[in-house]
Structure formats: C-alpha cells, structure tokens
Amino acid sequence: MKLQLALDLVNIPDGIALVREVEQYVDIVEIGTPIVINEGLHAVRAMKEAFPHLQVLADLKVMDAGGYEVMKASEAGADLITVLGASEDSTIRGAVAEARKHGKSILVDMIAVKDLEQRAREVDALGVDYICVHTGYDLQAEGQNAFDDLRRIKAVVKQAKTAVAGGIKLGTLPEVVAAQPDLVIVGGGITGADDRAATAAEMRRLISGA
Numbered sequence: 001m002k003l004q005l006a007l008d009l010v011n012i013p014d015g016i017a018l019v020r021e022v023e024q025y026v027d028i029v030e031i032g033t034p035i036v037i038n039e040g041l042h043a044v045r046a047m048k049e050a051f052p053h054l055q056v057l058a059d060l061k062v063m064d065a066g067g068y069e070v071m072k073a074s075e076a077g078a079d080l081i082t083v084l085g086a087s088e089d090s091t092i093r094g095a096v097a098e099a100r101k102h103g104k105s106i107l108v109d110m111i112a113v114k115d116l117e118q119r120a121r122e123v124d125a126l127g128v129d130y131i132c133v134h135t136g137y138d139l140q141a142e143g144q145n146a147f148d149d150l151r152r153i154k155a156v157v158k159q160a161k162t163a164v165a166g167g168i169k170l171g172t173l174p175e176v177v178a179a180q181p182d183l184v185i186v187g188g189g190i191t192g193a194d195d196r197a198a199t200a201a202e203m204r205r206l207i208s209g210a
C-alpha cells in the first residue's frame with residue numbers, strides 16, 4: 001500500500017518546502033489541480049527536479065484529448081496522470097496508449113461517477129493502472145466520504161490497482177486501510193496537521209502494518 005501526498009493550496013516553493021518535511025514517509029507527490037491551474041505543468045517539472053526519487057502525479061483530471069494531455073504531462077516529468085472516469089472511453093484509451101509510450105501510469109478518478117460498479121468494470125477493461133474513488137471538496141463539505149465506494153469497487157475491479165481520496169485524516173485512516181486499497185491519497189490530513197512530519201510518519205506506520 002502506497003501513500004500519496006496531495007498538494008493543492010500551495011505555490012511551488014511552499015510545496016517543495018512541505019515535501020521536504022515528509023519526503024521519507026510518502027511514495028508519491030501529487031501536484032493538485034489548483035496548482036496546475038495556477039502554475040501550469042512547470043510545477044510538475046519543479047517537483048520532479050527537487051525530488052527525483054519520488055513519483056510525481058499530475059492531477060490534470062483529463063476529460064478530453066487524453067493522448068495530448070498525457071503527452072504534455074509526461075514531457076514535464078509526471079510519473080502518473082489523472083483522467084476522469086466520467087470521460088469517454090476513447091479519451092481513456094488515448095491516455096493509456098500515450099502513457100505506455102512514455103512508461104507512465106494512468107490513474108482514473110471516479111469523482112462524480114454515478115454508476116460506480118459498472119463504470120469501474122468498464123474502466124478496468126481499458127487497461128488503466130489505478131482506479132480511484134474520490135469524494136471532492138464540495139461533497140466533503142456535505143459530510144460525505146469515499147470509504148464505502150472503495151469497498152464497492154474492490155468487489156468488481158480485477159486488473160487495476162485501487163486508490164482512495166477525499167478528506168482522509170489520521171483518525172479515519174484505519175478504516176481506509178482495512179479496506180485494503182493499493183494507494184491512499186491524503187492532502188489536508190497532512191498539510192493541515194500541526195506536526196506534518198509526525199502525522200505522515202504515523203500514517204506510514206499504519207499503512208506499512210497493513
């Protein structure tokens with residue numbers, strides 16, 4: 001089980017400083033969608049240059065032109081790129097084909113997908129690397145989480161690895177870990193903690209013991 005640190009509400013220098021605090025405890029650093037909007041793919045390049053031993057995920061949430069977007073993120077140094085599960089099959093196929101050319105991975109974000117099991121089966125058959133259940137900020141604000149969704153996709157996904165994101169904190173991590181995803185994505189649960197290093201270390205311990 002891997003741990004991904006999601007950086008969303010920081011600029012590049014602050015993001016790099018934040019990763020320095022926790023780099024020994026995380027496997028993947030996510031350049032979140034707000035950073036890509038604010039800074040562009042330059043943020044991916046800067047993070048990869050600063051931490052070549054870590055994997056960097058570009059959270060582009062691609063919805064169209066999958067091949068082109070994945071090509072640009074790959075050129076910037078991303079190891080993983082996100083594509084939306086709600087996009088067309090042809091978009092996901094194009095993203096996977098381009099990722100294969102560059103030795104990169106595709107994580108499909110199932111945010112806002114209504115028929116979760118059916119779409120997870122279809123996306124799985126398209127050869128993606130990860131399928132991620134995700135409760136975004138707007139539904140987190142309504143008290144929702146993706147923990148039950150994780151159990152639902154675990155029951156139907158055969159090939160891809162599974163991932164979970166959305167409001168995961170130290171207190172809720174044991175429930176997430178019990179569902180055995182391959183990847184746990186944590187943003188505010190680490191970046192908003194009083195002691196980020198201690199929180200990330202404890203998360204690593206919980207994940208490694210699973």
Ligand SMILES: O=C(CO)[C@H](O)[C@H](O)COP(=O)(O)O
Binds near residue numbers: 007008
């Ligand atoms: O993709 C995202 C928002 O769209 C976030 O990166 C993801 O939800 C993880 O952050 P947090 O743990 O703070 O919810």
